[in-house]
Amino acid sequence: MKIFFIKLLFLISLSASTLTLSISSSPSRINPILSHDSASSEISNWLFNGLFKYDKDGNITTELAKEYHFETSTKLIIKLKEDILWHDKVKLTSKDLVFTYEKIIDPKVFNSIKSYFKEVKSVKALDDFTIEIIYNKPYFKALEIWMFGLLPYHLLKDEEDLMTSSFNKNPIGTGSYMLKEFKTSSDIELIANDDFFEGRPKIDRILYKFLPDSNTSFLYLKQNKLDIAGLTPMQVSRQIDNKFKEDFTILKTPSFSFSYLGFNLENPKFKDIKVRQALSYAINRQELVDILFFGYAKVCNGPFMPNTFAYNSEVKDTKQDLEKAKKLLNDAGYNEENPLIFEVVTNTGNDIRINTAQIIQHQLSKIGVQVKIRVMEWQAFLNTVVHPRNFETVILGWSLALMPDAYPLWHSNSAKLGSFNIVSYKNKRVNELIEKGMITIDKKELATIYKEIFKQISDDLPYLFLYIPDGISAINKKIKNIDPAFIGVMHNQKDWEIEE
Numbered sequence: 001m002k003i004f005f006i007k008l009l010f011l012i013s014l015s016a017s018t019l020t021l022s023i024s025s026s027p028s029r030i031n032p033i034l035s036h037d038s039a040s041s042e043i044s045n046w047l048f049n050g051l052f053k054y055d056k057d058g059n060i061t062t063e064l065a066k067e068y069h070f071e072t073s074t075k076l077i078i079k080l081k082e083d084i085l086w087h088d089k090v091k092l093t094s095k096d097l098v099f100t101y102e103k104i105i106d107p108k109v110f111n112s113i114k115s116y117f118k119e120v121k122s123v124k125a126l127d128d129f130t131i132e133i134i135y136n137k138p139y140f141k142a143l144e145i146w147m148f149g150l151l152p153y154h155l156l157k158d159e160e161d162l163m164t165s166s167f168n169k170n171p172i173g174t175g176s177y178m179l180k181e182f183k184t185s186s187d188i189e190l191i192a193n194d195d196f197f198e199g200r201p202k203i204d205r206i207l208y209k210f211l212p213d214s215n216t217s218f219l220y221l222k223q224n225k226l227d228i229a230g231l232t233p234m235q236v237s238r239q240i241d242n243k244f245k246e247d248f249t250i251l252k253t254p255s256f257s258f259s260y261l262g263f264n265l266e267n268p269k270f271k272d273i274k275v276r277q278a279l280s281y282a283i284n285r286q287e288l289v290d291i292l293f294f295g296y297a298k299v300c301n302g303p304f305m306p307n308t309f310a311y312n313s314e315v316k317d318t319k320q321d322l323e324k325a326k327k328l329l330n331d332a333g334y335n336e337e338n339p340l341i342f343e344v345v346t347n348t349g350n351d352i353r354i355n356t357a358q359i360i361q362h363q364l365s366k367i368g369v370q371v372k373i374r375v376m377e378w379q380a381f382l383n384t385v386v387h388p389r390n391f392e393t394v395i396l397g398w399s400l401a402l403m404p405d406a407y408p409l410w411h412s413n414s415a416k417l418g419s420f421n422i423v424s425y426k427n428k429r430v431n432e433l434i435e436k437g438m439i440t441i442d443k444k445e446l447a448t449i450y451k452e453i454f455k456q457i458s459d460d461l462p463y464l465f466l467y468i469p470d471g472i473s474a475i476n477k478k479i480k481n482i483d484p485a486f487i488g489v490m491h492n493q494k495d496w497e498i499e500e
Contacts, residue, residue, distance in 0.1 A: 016204035017204050018205040018498070019203050019227050019496070019498065020207045020209060020227045021208050021227065022208065023039055023211070024039070024214065024217070026186075026210070027044075027182070027188075028040050030044055030171045030179065031044065031165075031167065032048040032148050032149025032150070033100065033103060033113060033148060034168065036111070043188060044171070044173075045149075046176065047173035047177060047190075048173040048174065049063050049064050049150065049173070049175055050063055050146055050148050050149055051068075051097070051146040052065060052143050052144070054147075054402055054491075056491045056492070057485065057486050058308065064080055064084060064174065065079065065081070067079050073138040074121075074135045074136070074138055075132065076133040076143075078131045078146075079130050080092065080129040081197060082129050084174055084197045085195045085197070086152050086155075087178045088155075090154050093125075093153075094127065094128055094130060094131050095154075097123065097125070098123050098125050098131070101120070103156075104148070105117055105120075109162050110163065113145075113148060116145045117145060119135050119137060120134075121134045121135055137439050138440065139438065140403075140438055141405070144401075150174070152172055155172055169182050174196075174197070176198070176493070177191060177193055177206055178190065187208060188207075188208040190205065191204070191205055199494060201493065201494040203497065209226065221474055222244060227478075228475050229474055230472060231472040232472070233292075233293045233294045233297075233470075236250060236296070240474075244474075248474040249476075250472065251472070251474075252471070253473070253488060253489075255399075255469050256401070257398060258303075258305070258397060258398060258400075258465060258466070258467065259353070260396065261356075261463065261464040262393060263276060263392075263393055263461075264392055264424065265424045266424045269392065270392075273461065274329075274331050274332040275334070276461040276464075277328050277461060278367065279325070279369070280325075280461055280464055281321045281322070281324045281328065282322060282325040282363055282369070283320065283360060283464060283466075285299040285317065288360075288467055292359070293467070293470070296470040297468060297470055298470070299467060299468075300467050301315055301317045301458060303406070303410065303453075303454060303458070303465070304400065304450065305404075305468065306468070309450065310404050310451065310453075310454060311451070312451040312458075314451075314455070315454060322367055329367060329369070341371075342370075342371060342372070342393060343391070343393065344373055344374070344394065345373075345375075345376060345381065345385050345394050346381070346394065346396070347375065347377070349378055352469075353395045353396075354373075356395055357395055386422055387418070389417065406430075406437065406453050407434050408420045409421055410425060410434065411431055411434050412428075413431075423462045423463065425457075433450075433453045473489070475489070478498055479496055480497045480498070481495045481496050
């Protein structure tokens, strides 16, 4: 395959502005449909664009697409912007979208996004800049699935094996930055794209320092060798000084993840909802937030994130009530002579989860419940406990997309081995709501459906929802025009400037 790589594009002056970040592992494939690991995804996001993206408030807006409309509930027409250039200055056309779709569903191409396209019946180019997409049925993710970056047809059309293609190490995209070069276990350098369709970024260069050790990354940050980096609650609370605060802005944003204690609902101990309710009332979630995160987290009260369309603000946090917890346990047949005893399992390499188990153990002892803790190596935990459902309770977490899909975690069909409903939660009404939501393209109606799902699941307590950690970032104050938003800070990066 011919790769266009003109070194003159990447000659930069000594005065070029540079944004210095860190990366803890090497990307495996810098290809938007093959970027399964976080390092590959992070670099790919600079280089590639999708038809749509989220705006700063988490709403869908166009990116490569100029406009779109649904002719029917299953036929989507998209018009592309006509001035978009690939990094090698070839114009983007409808062929690129059709080609990308064909590669995503190609059985020889192994990727984690194929299932999102199962409701797509056909993708056809009507002309150089118009695409027709037909779905098998109305699909609530009809737009979201086209947020994945597109691939260049003109470079890859004759590629025999995309999985092993040299393109994955020398990618050509349409994004705001271009890759200078890539070597495994080395720093990664990106150069501003002069022809970027939304306007050239004001920062000339992005340098990712390869720092596998998190302690080294923190040291680099304190020495002003990084411009932006994440901080742990311990670091921000106990390990930075006033000089650091003079140089960096500490930004706290909600993460799109939560942690939970999950019940094996096939276990007789937890089939009685009174037992689950008793344990929920016995837990002091705010105490978990205060002890584990120094306050840099929020109490979680359900399966979807606050400030999203799916969140039900009418569902209130469960406050600790030991007397109510004891009464419910007693009603369920447990008392001093017949105490409730169960095991909680979690994984090594995550001190927060281990400490969570210990705090829960102490809190539940106040109502006479005896909790045993088992901690296992991650792969052994997955292979012998989680996947085969060989547990009484587990402590785990989920990361969620802005457009959550309830089916993988909460539909009864997902309770089979190999799927993600690991607690075997089954509720006929929730199944009906999930299925109704899947064919709903009206966002207001979808919000109503998902808020009911939220309440049903919160009432059923298949999990004890625990906490939502905050994301904590340190941002060098020399970077100007940062606009913190619901989806983070990177949404307007092309407008950032570095004050020397």
